[in-house]
Amino acid sequence: xxxxxxxxxxxxxxxxxxxxxxxxxxxxxxxxxxxxxxxxxxxxxxxxxxxxxxxxxxxxxxxxxxxxxxxxxxxxxxxxxxxxxxxxxxxxxxxxxxxxxxxxxxxxxxxxxxxxxxxxxxxxxxxxxxxxxxxxxxxxxxxxxxxxxxxxxxxxxxxxxxxxxxxxxxxxxxxxxxxxxxxxxxxxxxxxxxxxxxxxxxxxxxxxxxxxxxxxxxxxxxxxxxxxxxxxxxxxxxxxxxxxxxxxxxxxxxxxxxxxxxxxxxxxxxxxxxxxxxxxxxxxxxxxxxxxxxxxx
Amino acid sequence: xxxxxxxxxxxxxxxxxxxxxxxxxxxxxxxxxxxxxxxxxxxxxxxxxxxxxxxxxxxxxxxxxxxxxxxxxxxxxxxxxxxxxxxxxxxxxxxxxxxxxxxxxxxxxxxxxxxxxxxxxxxxxxxxxxxxxxxxxxxxxxxxxxxxxxxxxxxxxxxxxxxxxxxxxxxxxxxxxxxxxxxxxxxxxxxxxxxxxxxxxxxxxxxxxxxxxxxxxxxx
Ligand code: HEM
Ligand code: SF4
Ligand code: SF4
Numbered sequence: 333x334x335x336x337x338x339x340x341x342x343x344x345x346x347x348x349x350x351x352x353x354x355x356x357x358x359x360x361x362x363x364x365x366x367x368x369x370x371x372x373x374x375x376x377x378x379x380x381x382x383x384x385x386x387x388x389x390x391x392x393x394x395x396x397x398x399x400x401x402x403x404x405x406x407x408x409x410x411x412x413x414x415x416x417x418x419x420x421x422x423x424x425x426x427x428x429x430x431x432x433x434x435x436x437x438x439x440x441x442x443x444x445x446x447x448x449x450x451x452x453x454x455x456x457x458x459x460x461x462x463x464x465x466x467x468x469x470x471x472x473x474x475x476x477x478x479x480x481x482x483x484x485x486x487x488x489x490x491x492x493x494x495x496x497x498x499x500x501x502x503x504x505x506x507x508x509x510x511x512x513x514x515x516x517x518x519x520x521x522x523x524x525x526x527x528x529x530x531x532x533x534x535x536x537x538x539x540x541x542x543x544x545x546x547x548x549x550x551x552x553x554x555x556x557x558x559x560x561x562x563x564x565x566x567x568x569x570x571x572x573x574x575x576x577x578x579x580x581x582x583x584x585x586x587x588x589x590x591x592x593x594x595x596x597x598x599x600x601x602x603x604x605x606x607x608x609x610x611x612x613x614x615x616x617x618x619x620x621x622x623x624x625x626x627x628x629x
Numbered sequence: 630x631x632x633x634x635x636x637x638x639x640x641x642x643x644x645x646x647x648x649x650x651x652x653x654x655x656x657x658x659x660x661x662x663x664x665x666x667x668x669x670x671x672x673x674x675x676x677x678x679x680x681x682x683x684x685x686x687x688x689x690x691x692x693x694x695x696x697x698x699x700x701x702x703x704x705x706x707x708x709x710x711x712x713x714x715x716x717x718x719x720x721x722x723x724x725x726x727x728x729x730x731x732x733x734x735x736x737x738x739x740x741x742x743x744x745x746x747x748x749x750x751x752x753x754x755x756x757x758x759x760x761x762x763x764x765x766x767x768x769x770x771x772x773x774x775x776x777x778x779x780x781x782x783x784x785x786x787x788x789x790x791x792x793x794x795x796x797x798x799x800x801x802x803x804x805x806x807x808x809x810x811x812x813x814x815x816x817x818x819x820x821x822x823x824x825x826x827x828x829x830x831x832x833x834x835x836x837x838x839x840x841x842x843x844x845x846x847x848x849x
Contacts, residue, residue, distance in 0.1 A: 470772025
């Protein structure tokens with residue numbers, strides 16, 4: 333989904349510098365999801381499928397509102413429902429969270445991807461998969477702390493929410509934002525959305541029975557381009573398993589960091605070492621002269 | 630193929646049967662393909678290798694299949710050679726004297742059999758490394774069928790695969806160095822099947838004694 337009007341600041345599997353990096357001073361965009369005013373109507377799900385022209389897939393009926401357990405390669409935006417009993421007063425909370433790619437500032441998917449340009453991050457912060465460059469290895473799946481990238485089993489290409497990079501590049505808001513009937517979805521600069529979210533959380537803390545209300549913008553992945561207002565920010569897990577302190581998995585960091593360096597040094601060092609050994613000691617014996625004096629018998 | 634069916638040049642002895650040579654080259658060709666495509670995905674600086682080998686998605690698709698072929702060959706080697714690769718007392722002495730071996734003072738080495746202790750180490754290193762590569766590679770093969778709760782397996786598999794690959798690459802470099810550059814005659818032995826008697830006496834005196842002892846018609 334190449335966006336000619338958006339500049340790129342990070343490229344997966346790329347050797348050398350990123351052309352055009354730092355040539356634009358664009359503000360970081362952000363989607364704000366206020367879970368406290370979401371009614372679980374799924375208008376955003378429909379808008380996402382319509383705008384991105386995704387084929388309809390079968391739903392799974394399990395006697396709840398949950399139409400499928402998780403996002404799919406062709407279903408990028410899913411409301412996760414959870415009935416939660418509050419510990420303090422025993423009251424029931426029906427929690428709904430719109431789940432999609434978080435557009436991490438430090439995306440684990442991009443760090444893990446070996447294919448040049450299969451995942452890019454634009455200067456406005458959107459993380460976008462370029463299926464034309466994807467090789468179908470699934471490394472991105474291991475790098476994401478939110479279980480977002482999904483592979484099409486037929487084409488072996490990975491898909492996820494683009495934050496409607498095509499719309500945003502034209503100055504529009506993402507399709508889901510436009511469709512939300514309660515106004516629980518907002519879109520703008522990260523700064524503005526943080527301000528709005530903090531104000532809403534403060535309102536909840538002070539004027540409702542939600543003393544732990546807060547904003548979810550996890551620092552472990554450098555902050556995200558999608559932030560949530562939660563009734564209880566101390567327990568993000570109750571919102572369909574939102575991780576409390578997401579990080580790029582240590583396995584991925586170890587693999588792309590120290591292991592890569594150690595491996596490269598060992599391989600290059602080994603080659604040089606063997607070459608020098610050969611210069612110093614040479615072959616054990618030259619077949620013609622040493623092993624068979626006087627040539628082949 | 631037995632010795633009698635193969636024409637051995639005068640003053641040479643059979644070292645590798647046709648079956649052994651074929652197995653070696655199936656493993657070698659598959660390994661080199663795996664190495665090139667694997668390294669392409671290991672480092673962005675080598676990604677172009679996958680591009681010239683038919684494109685990166687093709688390399689991704691074929692790498693695991695080549696892996697199966699590679700492992701089949703390694704398994705065949707295991708069946709053929711494992712009994713000869715047992716660690717012996719001579720091997721212990723060999724490791725003690727390894728510094729003479731690596732500085733080309735072969736006359737100071739204890740007499741090796743068909744394989745010296747270094748070659749045995751290489752064999753077992755390749756065998757276990759290949760097994761790890763196979764197991765981890767199979768886990769990484771089809772990420773589209775991986776459920777979230779078992780993703781940890783794939784994360785570990787990637788680490789294991791890359792580490793095991795690095796380990797075998799170390800062995801591979803030494804193997805190529807010894808076989809092609811250091812021990813002249815070794816490369817030819819795995820192509821033509823035979824080595825000169827001088828080669829056999831020099832590098833595998835124990836083995837030479839064995840085959841001469843077995844042979845009913847003494848060689849000149
Ligand atoms: C034995 C069976 C093997 C199987 C089933 C297998 C499978 C895989 C799979 C599925 C991947 C993921 C991406 C890709 O396809 O490139 C991979 C990566 C890789 N493979 Fe293999 N492979 C095998 C053997 C080998 C061998 C013998 C090597 C020799 C060096 C090797 C080196 C690599 C490397 C370096 C990577 C990239 C790792 C990284 O990016 O960190 N593989 N393999
Ligand atoms: S599957 Fe994921 S990690 Fe692999 S090339 Fe495609 S986008 Fe990159
Ligand atoms: S949520 Fe996952 S897929 Fe989205 S940017 Fe972060 S790591 Fe990548």
